[in-house]
Amino acid sequence: MSTLAVIGAGVIGLSWARLAREHEWDVTIYDPRADIADVVAAELGADPRIRVVADIAAAVAEADLVQENGPERLPIKQELFARIIEHARPDAVLATSSSSITATLITEGLSGAGRVLVGHPFNPPDLMPLVEVVPGRDTTEDATERAVELYEGLGRVPVVIGTEMPGFVANRLQGALSREAVYLVQQGVVSPADLDVIMRNSLGLRWATIGPFEGNVLGGGPGGIRHLYAGVGAETSKIEFGTPATDPERMETLIGQVEQAYGTGVEAFERLRATRDSRTRAVLAALED
Structure with missing residues (x-):
């Protein structure tokens, strides 16, 4: 049984959670908004495989794949990934749903950059098959290959993008x-x-x-x-x-x-x-x- 950690439960994050549930993955969700439990219940209903947790550490502790879906702002993503890297498993793939910001920019000055990459979905991720997998300058080949395997396990069609470029391809x-x-x-x-x-x-x-x-x-x-x-x-x-x-x-x-x-x-x-x-x-x- 694989586990997805959803960091940021807006439209994209909730769609990732819906997709993971459909493939019988466990899901942990963290979002700082005060009413997040009510939002998740309204969108996804009651499901023992989906847990809303109080902090990032609890969300990523057992995750095979961490999918960050925070605001498209570089400082925010840098702050989130500093905490994600600190608490995630050493073998976890750490991905951002960013639509334009590259992994190299996000991990600038952070240790553990080898596990971080872009896993850019097309909205909504639970319906649209494409995931653009965009390694950063320091992303390891193993992390990229593992990301492809995990996205395929979610029924997606991952395409590895050879060069970082704002906006990627799609x-x-x-x-x-x-x-x-x-x-x-x-x-x-x-x-x-x-x-x-x-x-x-x-x-x-x-x-x-x-x-x-x-x-x-x-x-x-x-x-x-x-x-x-x-x-x-x-x-x-x-x-x-x-x-x-x-x-x-x-x-x-x-x-x-x-x-x-x-x-x-x-x-x-x-x-x-x-x-x-x-x-x-x-x-x-x-x-x-």
Whole structure:
């Protein structure tokens, strides 16, 4: 029986806990908020395999995998990992769910950096298979291999990233697409809701089954990617992508458009989350078939 320690029980942390429970792991949860026991009970119910503990030491003491999910702030993560390293088992893998901060920055000046790496999930971790495993400068090969084994044990698809880079891979790709999406909406080319319709019915559907390079191979027909790059690719490569405005007034207009399309508050969030989760499960089930 493996044990997961969840440090920070926000949306990502609770999703990690849900995933571990589904795979019959034991879970310990630490979060400094005063109502954490009530939050966990509301999200995960009563389960003897899930324990809320009072401090980091108790959370990580028996963990095979420690998954830190604190705020995306370097000083906070450095403080958390100083305590995690002090109390975790010597053979435990110590991972951060950080979306952009590298393990090398987090462990600067800390001993025990060899066990620390990024285990970046895509939200929500209990549904999205990808985990980007990003070793730091001092992360040992053994820790990286062990992390891959543990994430595979949770039914995830870990990919080891060869070079540390802010945002890693998935978020850099998402950021590039989001940047152009904001630009197109700001230019009045398309509404936020219609842009999402376009994505769901084209690239989103395609990328659920094949990746961009595989798509290029198919797009070129029997001639493959060489034919595509020499033909359509030669023209599309000339497209100049836009730079979205970031001033408060323009961003407020954009945010208002999105809120008008999808709503705000708890009720809207729960409705959107339920739709996303049911559709994601359906896609995953189809891909497994």
